[in-house]
Amino acid sequence: MTGRVKVSGSKNAALAILPAVLLASEKVSLSNVPDITDVRTMLRILEGLGVTIRRRGRNALDFYPSRLRGHALPYSLVQKMRASSYLMGALLARLGRATVPVPGGCDLGPRPIDQHLKGFAALGARCEIEHGLVKLEAEKLRGGHIYLDVVSVGATVNLMLAAAAAEGRTVLENAAKEPEIVDLANFLNAMGAVIKGAGTDVIKIEGVKRFGGAVHAVIPDRIEAGTFMLAAAATGGDLVIGEVIPKHMEAVTAKLREMGAEVEVAPEQIRVRRKGPLLSSDVKTFPYPGFPTDLQPLAMVLLTAAEGTSVITENIFEGRFRHVDELKKMGAQIKIEGRTAVINGGGTLSGAPVTVTDLRAGAALLVAGLMAKGETILSQAEHIYRGYEKIEEKFSSLGAYVKPLRERSSEEVAREPL
Numbered sequence: 252m253t254g255r256v257k258v259s260g261s262k263n264a265a266l267a268i269l270p271a272v273l274l275a276s277e278k279v280s281l282s283n284v285p286d287i288t289d290v291r292t293m294l295r296i297l298e299g300l301g302v303t304i305r306r307r308g309r310n311a312l313d314f315y316p317s318r319l320r321g322h323a324l325p326y327s328l329v330q331k332m333r334a335s336s337y338l339m340g341a342l343l344a345r346l347g348r349a350t351v352p353v354p355g356g357c358d359l360g361p362r363p364i365d366q367h368l369k370g371f372a373a374l375g376a377r378c379e380i381e382h383g384l385v386k387l388e389a390e391k392l393r394g395g396h397i398y399l400d401v402v403s404v405g406a407t408v409n410l411m412l413a414a415a416a417a418e419g420r421t422v423l424e425n426a427a428k429e430p431e432i433v434d435l436a437n438f439l440n441a442m443g444a445v446i447k448g449a450g451t452d453v454i455k456i457e458g459v460k461r462f463g464g465a466v467h468a469v470i471p472d473r474i475e476a477g478t479f480m481l482a483a484a485a486t487g488g489d490l491v492i493g494e495v496i497p498k499h500m501e502a503v504t505a506k507l508r509e510m511g512a513e514v515e516v517a518p519e520q521i522r523v524r525r526k527g528p529l530l531s532s533d534v535k536t537f538p539y540p541g542f543p544t545d546l547q548p549l550a551m552v553l554l555t556a557a558e559g560t561s562v563i564t565e566n567i568f569e570g571r572f573r574h575v576d577e578l579k580k581m582g583a584q585i586k587i588e589g590r591t592a593v594i595n596g597g598g599t600l601s602g603a604p605v606t607v608t609d610l611r612a613g614a615a616l617l618v619a620g621l622m623a624k625g626e627t628i629l630s631q632a633e634h635i636y637r638g639y640e641k642i643e644e645k646f647s648s649l650g651a652y653v654k655p656l657r658e659r660s661s662e663e664v665a666r667e668p669l
């Protein structure tokens with residue numbers, strides 16, 4: 252694969268910012284919003300709650316959230332994705348109550364929300380889980396001191412949302428430091444919130460009574476950028492990946508260099524190429540700025556091409572090895588023991604029919620298909636559209652052969668929301 256590719260806006264930042272729109276009392280204009288199915292699902296949820304949405308272009312939207320209709324969310328939409336849990340914090344902030352089905356999302360093993368609920372309780376909300384619904388209510392949210400037991404992106408987002416509208420000061424300790432948290436804080440601050448320390452592990456929030464509107468551009472997607480960086484190395488290609496924030500990519504850049512790929516970093520782009528053999532390596536996933544768990548399946552695919560033994564340790568989600576059986580169908584030699592995968596690399600993968608089990612596993616199998624001899628057919632590939640915009644177009648423009656087996660009919664396209 253050779254050529255230049257542009258990264259879309261960040262899925263996880265957009266999925267935190269969209270619920271935050273509910274706090275606004277005036278028009279909000281967002282740009283660089285990725286056109287992916289998770290974002291469309293969130294837009295449908297916001298519309299269902301009474302937000303008027305106008306599309307200004309593929310990636311630009313205006314929101315008019317002045318009148319909301321309700322606080323309860325439909326199970327059918329919410330169970331599709333994890334980020335719908337952010338509606339708990341956003342609705343609590345805006346209406347003082349929320350009824351949200353216990354959230355779904357990628358099946359990566361147990362994904363508790365105890366830290367979210369513990370935080371809401373510290374801000375004065377009553378929480379109950381009944382018949383698969385999380386019910387939250389607060390006459391008045393009050394700032395509090397919260398120490399998260401685990402570093403959780405979701406809990407950090409939810410508690411920032413609720414605390415932004417609480418009376419007084421909230422201190423959130425052991426907070427997640429992901430760039431998407433910083434982007435959400437910047438957006439909330441643009442609407443009038445007072446949030447300091449986002450990007451460090453202590454976030455301080457002074458609650459405010461009223462939020463205005465805002466104009467905001469979503470940051471680039473570091474996981475999509477990492478997908479192309481790892482794909483370039485995996486296929487022995489030469490890619491220039493544009494619209495990235497190189498600082499967000501440091502863990503991936505360092506790992507690729509260690510494995511023998513050349514990585515050139517410029518202010519807003521990264522070039523990755525590989526001419527020589529790949530070297531085996533060990534990868535351990537950690538919260539940001541560590542190596543992201545969302546790129547672990549792709550790192551595994553890359554390591555199948557590195558001569559010798561490599562070890563991956565998955566520290567974030569214990570169930571995140573469901574791609575391994577599929578990679579084995581393609582000839583990969585991988586053994587799992589608990590949170591560790593041992594990869595005996597150096598062989599050539601062979602194309603096979605495989606099943607996509609979750610979003611990032613899908614991206615990994617797609618790249619494995621590009622490395623393999625022969626044809627690979629991905630079933631349940633729709634998982635990939637949850638998080639990657641124009642994925643076939645982008646890979647095809649780099650010289651790869653990636654085609655949907657069935658094009659969507661014009662009726663199906665017309666029925667798609669927004």
Ligand code: UD1
Nearest residue numbers: 263334361362363364365366367401402403404405545567
């Ligand atoms: C978010 C991202 C996901 C990414 C993950 C880790 C979104 C929409 N999703 O998921 O792409 O893979 O961060 O970077 O942004 N935990 C608890 N109790 C809780 C909450 C979390 O024990 O109340 C645990 C989880 O089981 C997991 C760890 O904390 O082991 C991290 O999870 P968390 O950061 O919350 O992930 P998500 O926000 O679900």
